[in-house]
Amino acid sequence: MLVETKALTRRFGGLVAVDQVDFQVRRGQTKALIGPNGAGKTTLLNLVSGLLPASSGDILIRGRSVVSCGPHEIAALGLARTFQNVQLFENMTVKENVMVGCHAWSKQGIASGALRWIGHWREEKLIEQEAERQLEFVGLSDLADFPAHSLPFGKQRMLEIARALASRPQVLLLDEPASGLSTRETSELAELLRQISVRGITILLVDHDMQFVMDISDEVVVLDQGRKIAEGTPAEIQVNPRVIAAYLGAEAK
Amino acid sequence: MDLLAQVPQLVVSGITLGCIYAIVAVGFSIIYSSTQVINFAQGEFVMIGAMVAAVLLAKTSLLVAFPAAVASGCLAGALVALFVLIPLKRASVISLIIITIGTSIMFRGLAQLFWGESAIPAPPFTGVAVQGYVEDREFHLFGAYIRAQELWVIGVTALLVVGMHVFFRYTLVGQAMRACAINQLGARIVGINARRMITASFIMAAGLGAVAGVVVSPVFYAKCNMGTALGLGGFCAAVLGGLGNFAGGVAAGIILGIVESLTGGLLWSDYKDAVAFVILLVILLIRPEGVLRKRAEA
Numbered sequence: 001m002l003v004e005t006k007a008l009t010r011r012f013g014g015l016v017a018v019d020q021v022d023f024q025v026r027r028g029q030t031k032a033l034i035g036p037n038g039a040g041k042t043t044l045l046n047l048v049s050g051l052l053p054a055s056s057g058d059i060l061i062r063g064r065s066v067v068s069c070g071p072h073e074i075a076a077l078g079l080a081r082t083f084q085n086v087q088l089f090e091n092m093t094v095k096e097n098v099m100v101g102c103h104a105w106s107k108q109g110i111a112s113g114a115l116r117w118i119g120h121w122r123e124e125k126l127i128e129q130e131a132e133r134q135l136e137f138v139g140l141s142d143l144a145d146f147p148a149h150s151l152p153f154g155k156q157r158m159l160e161i162a163r164a165l166a167s168r169p170q171v172l173l174l175d176e177p178a179s180g181l182s183t184r185e186t187s188e189l190a191e192l193l194r195q196i197s198v199r200g201i202t203i204l205l206v207d208h209d210m211q212f213v214m215d216i217s218d219e220v221v222v223l224d225q226g227r228k229i230a231e232g233t234p235a236e237i238q239v240n241p242r243v244i245a246a247y248l249g250a251e252a253k
Numbered sequence: 254m255d256l257l258a259q260v261p262q263l264v265v266s267g268i269t270l271g272c273i274y275a276i277v278a279v280g281f282s283i284i285y286s287s288t289q290v291i292n293f294a295q296g297e298f299v300m301i302g303a304m305v306a307a308v309l310l311a312k313t314s315l316l317v318a319f320p321a322a323v324a325s326g327c328l329a330g331a332l333v334a335l336f337v338l339i340p341l342k343r344a345s346v347i348s349l350i351i352i353t354i355g356t357s358i359m360f361r362g363l364a365q366l367f368w369g370e371s372a373i374p375a376p377p378f379t380g381v382a383v384q385g386y387v388e389d390r391e392f393h394l395f396g397a398y399i400r401a402q403e404l405w406v407i408g409v410t411a412l413l414v415v416g417m418h419v420f421f422r423y424t425l426v427g428q429a430m431r432a433c434a435i436n437q438l439g440a441r442i443v444g445i446n447a448r449r450m451i452t453a454s455f456i457m458a459a460g461l462g463a464v465a466g467v468v469v470s471p472v473f474y475a476k477c478n479m480g481t482a483l484g485l486g487g488f489c490a491a492v493l494g495g496l497g498n499f500a501g502g503v504a505a506g507i508i509l510g511i512v513e514s515l516t517g518g519l520l521w522s523d524y525k526d527a528v529a530f531v532i533l534l535v536i537l538l539i540r541p542e543g544v545l546r547k548r549a550e551a
Contacts, residue, residue: 049442075444087439089432100432101443103425124425167443 001060002027002171002202003048003079008057010043017043019226020057025171030193030203032213034237035223036246041206042084044223045173048204049081050074062170080164081173086156090149094140094159097148098131101166134162138192154185158192165196172196174205178212190216214238222246256519261397263518264511269403269472270486271510272410273299276465277487278494278502279417280458285496286434287454289346293353294333296484297360298459300477302326302466304368307375307475315378319467326463327456329360334455339448357480364477375470377402389471402471409468413461414503421499430454434497482526486513489529493536 003025010018018040025031033041046052048059050071059067061077069077080101089097135141138158143151148159157177164172177193178186186209193216197203207213213220214234222230222237224246230237237243277295284292305325309318333356341349377389379401390401421427433440433450441447465483466475473479490509494501509529517525 051438051441070446071441072444072446075442081442083438083442087436087442089435089439091435092428092431096428097432099425100428100440100445103429103444124423127425163443 004060006058011055029218032217032220033206039223040226078170080167080169082160084176086160088148095144098166101163102127134166138162171202178209263514265397267511267514271507274486274490275503275506278490278506281491283458290349294357296480298326298462299466300480302463303470303475306467307373307470310375322467323463327460330455330459334452372474372476377471406468489533
């Protein structure tokens with residue numbers, strides 16, 4: 001298992017946002033987390049990426065418990081993610097944003113960076129090439145030297161994905177990657193995610209766009225009020241009565 | 254004596270003072286960028302560098318004293334980050350700023366305890382030994398005498414400023430530090446250890462301050478309370494240039510040094526120290542975002 005949670009729980013005061021959730025992500029698959037608003041999907045991603053501490057339970061990445069690790073340690077284990085509201089370095093250029101994404105695997109420490117100028121310069125070149133490769137992959141090569149904040153929203157999202165890929169992740173977490181995108185941009189995104197999957201990168205995503213989710217996922221986990229209520233292939237999920245009830249219940253409110 | 258004839262000399266000493274303000278201003282900007290904190294202990298790092306250098310220069314050579322003084326400054330910066338700023342990260346920015354004032358008073362007190370209250374003279378870097386003490390070389394230029402040590406101050410400042418620019422623009426660690434300052438959440442998720450970056454920014458700012466202290470110790474002498482005035486001048490420069498804007502801080506620092514020196518020499522020497530604050534107040538009233546920063550950052 002690449003990513004695994006065991007009885008993972010997170011409380012905010014009296015509210016149990018994630019309640020005893022067990023789920024696994026196998027290497028190479030594309031897995032989606034869906035559920036009505038407030039089901040705890042983003043909280044779950046925040047727990048797995050180390051941005052929030054768990055109240056109880058365990059998280060394993062490649063068999064190692066990371067429940068007490070900070071986000072930079074989890075990133076070093078090969079996990080990258082994007083956010084629903086993109087979190088870019090706005091005043092830096094598009095290329096610099098992706099170069100910073102290489103930080104996780106670059107050997108350059110602060111002291112060694114200052115001392116080993118030659119090796120450092122070589123690595124810097126390598127990182128620049130890697131950044132250019134990722135930009136080409138997501139189709140942003142011609143915007144490399146523009147400041148990140150000058151890009152339209154859809155391209156900022158692509159940039160965030162390029163930055164995540166630059167860290168050479170084994171698993172990529174995407175929080176609502178299709179939100180705010182046009183229909184055309186969404187289908188381009190789906191195609192891009194398929195190519196990422198072909199490269200052998202495991203994907204765990206949260207999204208509300210059902211067609212998009214069912215289209216690209218191998219497996220779907222459904223959360224409702226912090227609990228896992230179903231898990232299966234897209235075809236199984238679409239006919240699962242508990243899932244239909246949860247969504248209808250949410251809409252009836 | 255003709256007052257105007259003094260102008261070139263005053264400008265030279267103003268530039269020297271301004272260089273120190275410039276380095277201190279860059280230190281303020283580095284720490285502000287990575288933590289949003291205005292570190293009022295910044296001037297004390299200059300004092301530590303100057304004191305350690307002056308004390309050691311009496312016994313050993315510059316080759317030993319310079320690195321030792323800079324290392325002491327870096328150590329002081331690391332201590333502030335590790336034992337004051339990071340453990341208190343839940344505190345509000347304003348409390349942290351007040352804590353840096355306390356830290357600055359502590360450093361000053363410790364320096365007074367260890368090294369006493371009197372000024373310690375330091376020999377110039379490239380002076381000529383004359384009857385048991387070292388006299389600096391002097392150059393005559395545009396009606397002013399420039400001491401070799403003043404050229405050292407200017408040269409070292411230029412080197413540091415260019416070095417900082419290259420570091421933040423072209424190295425990965427520099428980019429990571431900038432990234433951390435712009436968006437800490439984004440930085441943490443790509444694997445940057447924010448705590449380490451904050452520590453690094455303190456070490457760098459303190460190291461810069463200490464270098465300034467070393468080069469200036471033969472000009473001003475080292476004294477335990479020298480950090481206050483230099484720190485406040487540097488703070489004014491940083492704000493005038495726009496906090497976080499290195500080039501702006503450097504330019505403002507040098508201008509401030511010159512204006513202060515001219516005011517002291519030509520007008521009222523008693524009010525020399527007030528100049529920086531009068532300028533700062535006026536500027537904050539009319540252009541609160543700083544003079545040298547672009548008005549609307551699009």
